[in-house]
Amino acid sequence: MKHAEQLVALLLERKWHISFSESCTAGLAVGRLADVAGASGVLDVSFVTYANEAKEKYAGVKAETLAAYGAVSEAVAREMAEGIARESGAEVGVGISGIAGPGGGTPEKPVGTVCFGFFVGGVLSSATCHFEGLDRTGVRNAAVQYAHRALVMLLQGAK
Numbered sequence: 725m726k727h728a729e730q731l732v733a734l735l736l737e738r739k740w741h742i743s744f745s746e747s748c749t750a751g752l753a754v755g756r757l758a759d760v761a762g763a764s765g766v767l768d769v770s771f772v773t774y775a776n777e778a779k780e781k782y783a784g785v786k787a788e789t790l791a792a793y794g795a796v797s798e799a800v801a802r803e804m805a806e807g808i809a810r811e812s813g814a815e816v817g818v819g820i821s822g823i824a825g826p827g828g829g830t831p832e833k834p835v836g837t838v839c840f841g842f843f844v845g846g847v848l849s850s851a852t853c854h855f856e857g858l859d860r861t862g863v864r865n866a867a868v869q870y871a872h873r874a875l876v877m878l879l880q881g882a883k
Contacts, residue, residue: 727872740815798850805841817843
């Protein structure tokens, strides 16, 4: 839980709030933060946006972006992150979309592909990870660990 604890501490220090738009992790990332004492000072609004329609409605993802790149893409994850931050008024927004398996993968986007969007203090970034050889639970857990670790590093660099 080290990264989740660090993340809550960094957010509390800045008096910032965080919101998540989660697809394949289905609330696990925000849930792990909620396990940390003091998380109520940084959590406000988050959504599980599994369906494309939910990504559009709650995180402001454009239908054109979904059509052009697919739900599992950095373009969509970035729009999820920025959109959820904007909609919730949070300084930090996170978008997570991926293929946890066991089905749903393609040669271009195999099972274990997860895309992340991070909107931190007005700066937007993204990443794609390939968590190979893991089952569904393993992919979801690895995605949450990656997201929390990346957020800690981004917040340590934010002024």
